[in-house]
Amino acid sequence: MKHTGIARRLATMAAVMALAAAACTSPGSSAGPAATSGGGGTTSPTQAAKQYVIGFSNTGGTGNGFREEQNCTAKAEALASGQVSKVVMIAHNTDSAGQLSDLRDLISQGVDAIVFNPSSADALNPALAEAKTAGIKTVAVDAYVTDPDTWNFYNNQVDYAYLGATWLFKYLEANGHANGTIWYTRGIAGHPADTDRHTGFTKALSEHPGFKVLPSKDGVFTGWDPTTATNLANDFINSGDWDKIDGVWTSGMDSQVVDAVKAASKTQKPIVGADLGAFASYLLDSTKYQGLVGAAVTNTAAVGGAGVAVALKLLNGDTLTSDPASTRPNTLLLKPVLADNVTDAGKQTLQSWQSVQGLNPIWPLSVTLPDWTHYTAEQAVACKGPGE
C-alpha cells in the first residue's frame, strides 16, 4: 500500500512536470502537413484528472522508420498529455489474425482506448466490436478500418500518391519524356494505405496516359521493408531495366533506391519519395548526389501521437467532426505537402524540414502535428512513454 502511495505521488509529480513542459514549449518545430479536419476539439492536457491506460498495436514494418516514429510519437503524446498512466505497446510483424489476437489481449487488459495501425480494413472488425462492448474507444491511424465505431486518423493517402505522381509526370513531360516509363514500387499488399495510394497513382496515370509503368500497372511490393526495397532495386538495376526507365515512384522506400543506384554507379532518375530524413537530405546534397532530381511528399508518422490525442479527446467526451472530404464516417484526414529540389521554394521547404536534432535518418521529418499533438520533437526522439 505504501509503495502504491509513493508510486501515485510520483506519477502525479510526473504528470505535473509533463503539464508544465507541455505548457512551456511550443508543440513541435518541424513542418507538418495540414490537418483538414475541424476536429481540433477543446480538450487541453490540463483538463483531465483521470489517468488512462492506452493500448497501442502496430503490425508490420518492424525496422521501418515510419512505424518506429509512429510508435515513439504515441508514447511521447501519452507522456506529454499528462492524462496517461501507461501505454501498452504491441509492435511486431504479424498478419491480420495476429493483430486480432493483439487487440483482444489489449481488451483483456482493460485498457481505456486502443490506437492501432490496421493491417486490414475489414479483418479487425470483430475485435473492434468486442472493444466497443467493453467500453473501449478505438482509433485507427495511418489507414482506415470499416468498423463504424472506430475513428480513423490518417494522411490522405490517395492525395499523397496523386500529388507525387502528378509532379513526376509533369516534370518528365516538361523535360522531353512525355511518353516515358516509370518504375512503380509500392508498400504492403492489401494494407489500406497502399490500396489508397494505388488509387491516387492510378488516377494520376490516367491523366497522363502517355506514360508506361514497370513492372506492371500493379507495381512491385517492397513490404515497406528497407532490405526488400534494396534487393528489388539491385535486381531491377542488374536486369538492365533501370536504363529503360525515365522516373521512379516510391511509396516511401526512396533512399534505398537512390543508394542502390549510386552503388551501381548508374545515373539517378527523377524520383518521388516521402519526407524521410535520408531522402530529403539526398535531395539537398548536390555534391554527393549530383544530378538527383526528386520530390518528397509529407507522410507524417506523428499520426501515432495524434491518434493518442484523438483517443484522449474521445475518452474525455469531446466531440470530433468527421472530415467532409472523406467518404468514410469518423474520419480525420491530413493533407499532404510536396517539396521538390527543382524550385527554390521546394528547396527552402526541404531545408525547413531538417530542423530536428538527433532524428533517425529513416524517420519522416514531420515529427509533430501542431493542431493535434502536445509533445516536442525532442520528446518524440527520446521515445519515452509514461513511467519509462
Add this chain to the structure above:
Amino acid sequence: MSAAATALGEAARPLDAVVGMVRRNGWALALLAFLALLLIFTKVIQPRYGVAGAQALAISALPLALAAVAQAICVIGGGIDLSIGSMMALTSVIAAVQMKGQPEEFGVVVVLAVLVLGLILGAINGAVIVFTRVPDIVVTLAMSFVWAGFALLVLASPGGGSAKWLRDIILGPFLNEWIPKSAIVLIVTVGLVWIPLRRSRLGLSIYAVGSNRLAAFRSGVGVGRTKIAAYALTGLFAALAGLGLTASTGIGTPVPGPYTLTSVAAIVLGGVSLAGGRGGVLGPIVAVLILQLIRSDMTFLNVDTNLAIVAQGAILIGVVMFGSLLQLRRARR
C-alpha cells in the same frame, strides 16, 4: 487362483490402464499442469482476465493449433513440413475468393473442396519427397515458395470474404460462456481425424516409419505410401488451419503468417520427437495454448515486444531442456 485374487486382478486392471495412460501422455499432462499454472499466473497479473480472455485465447490459438497438428503428423512420420504456412495461405485465399459474394450454402462446397485441395497439396509434397529422395526439409522449403507464389497469383492482396456460418462457427461461446466455440471446433476436427487414424493400420505405419524406416520396411510397411499419406494428412490439417484463418479474419491473406516456425516450436514443446516416431497431438495443442498465453502475459506485463520474443524463445529452450533432463534421469534408472 482364488476368487479374491481374481477380483484384485480385475480391480488393478483399470488402475494399470490409468497408470499406462499417464505414462504414455506424461509430457502432455505436465504441459497441461504448466498451462494451469500459467492461467493462474495470468489471473494474478491481470485480475480482469476471464471469459473474454479465454475466448480470445481459443480463437487466436485455433489456426496455430491446427498447424501444429499438421506439423506433428509429418514429424511423427519422420519428416518435417516447412510449407505449412504457405499451404495455409493458399487454402485461405482460395476459400476467401470463392466464398466472397456467394450464397451461404456454397460455402459448404468451398470448405469441402479446400479440404480436398489440402490433401492434394500435402500428397504432392510427400510424392516429391518419396520419388526424388531429396530430403524432406529441402523439398518442403522449396514447395513453400511454390504454394506462396500460387497464393499471390490467386489473390494479390488481402481480400475476399467468408461465409457467415463459417465465422459464426468459431466466434463466441458454446452453451456456456466459458466454453469457446473455437475450442469445440478444434477438439471435434482433430478428434474426428486423429483418433481413428491413431488406431488404424495407417497410424501405426506412420509411427513405425518415423521410428525406424528400415525396420518398418522389413515388417512389410509400404514406406513410400505411408510417407505420402502422412504428408497428405499434414496438408489436410494445413487446409483446416487456413480455413481457421479465413473464419477468424473474414478475409484471405496471401502472404504467409509466422505459422510454420511456430508450429515447429509447438511440436518440440509438445513432446514430439524431431527424430520421428514419438509424440501425439495433445502435447502440441497444449503447447500452442502455452505459447499464446505467454505472449498475452508479456502484453499484460507490458514487456517490450522485442524482449517478449527473446523471452518466448528462452522459455521454449528452458522447458524443452527441462524435459530432456527428466528423460535422461529416467533412462539412467
